[in-house]
Amino acid sequence: MSDSENNTALWLALLSLSEQATRDWLTGLHNRRYFEETLADHVAAAKRYDRALSLVLFDIDNFKPINDANGHAAGDAALKDFAEVLKKTARAADIACRHGGDEFAVILPETDRQSAEQFVKRVAAKQKNPTVTAGIAALPSADLARDADTDLLINKKKKKGR
Template sequence: MTQHTPQLAEVHPRVLVIDDSEDVHRLLRVRLKNEELILDASLDGPAGLAAAKDNPPALILLDLDMPGMHGFEVLRRLKEDAKTQAIPVIVLSGNCSSEDKVAAFDLGAVDYVGKPFEFTELRVRVRSALRLQRLMQMLSQRAQIDGLTGLWNRAFFDQRWLEEYARCVRHGHALSVALFDIDHFKAVNDTFGHPAGDEVLQGVARILRQECRQTDLACRFGGEEFVLVLPDTDSEEAARLAERVRHAVEEAIWPRHPTHRVTISIGIAGASGSTKVSEAEWVEAADRNLYAAKRSGRNRVIATDVTLGITTLTRKSA
């Protein structure tokens, strides 16, 4: 799944089974083999938690009575961790007391299946949980996508920027953020009408998507502003990518106003490694560069390395 083109998860959902009984894993592999899903197996709670965190599955089937860590403790930890809390969990248990069922649902399980299970029943319950999970995912992804351009929206940027910033600080990876603003956008709207303005927004979004790599994150920041998060990319490299976008936008011919070209200004703040700059100051630095690009004549890229304070001004087109 690429990050700049939001998509639904893989075609075959992965289901993680956490059960200490090798028999259960074997039986499920055979009984669910026609379900078009990928089964992962963990034989105890800690291994299951690690697997769920490492590569979050679409659904977890969780046994309760396991040596070491009880299933309820596994469930509690799954629901505590932001990375795993949204994964639906079906509890499998040989104990069908009402107390256990209530406790399981209270802890956040979506379903409870008694052991020994009737496989036809388990199959339909797995299907139902996966269907629900897919709908939930669709809804939450809708809420993160900008309707007009299909890029990620501001809320998604805010969340992911914090994550990428934390990663950069922790591991010392390079990271850049680039703010894009369409020059004189209001004039396009006023002169050619809002449909023409929308077409420009969609066109710039398309160019951003084309120039992005899989790991880059293209978002609509608001109005006629876009933002790119570029992991493992220093300010110089980010400036080269931004320059390609700037050039492509400048060259584009717009069907509704073929003689009226559109340009964009770009402000970039990047770091080649860990930095003391806060995540807010970082975006502010990019915004200051965008403002400077606008003030100095538009249609240009200005980039700063926040660790060094070096500003690179790339060429303004003729």
């Protein structure tokens, strides 16, 4: 192999490793590591340039019973299906991530809270079964992740109260 071919092979291997380090293997979405790093960058940029930024956290409702009743393959299918809904609903600038387990996060640059609420409605309209619960936070929140998680917990309690 020539030096040029070796360099190309090395570059492709590095790209592959980078992709593996930042993608969730099951859903193809970005992973939590990528989410944490990217959210911090987007918050800093949005604050610096006085831009809108929102974060939505989604949790698949009653996920454990899906696994318990139908097996982990059914749970994996539910995760993949919801990831596809996010991919189809998010804009090119939005960053959809698997946050962990049955939770997903979407960073919405240039998006205020009202527009984030519209995004959640579009996702919910496409995601019928299993349903999802969402939590939303927007700048000027001091901690988008914490505030979106708090909103998610409040909304889950409201659903259980019905």
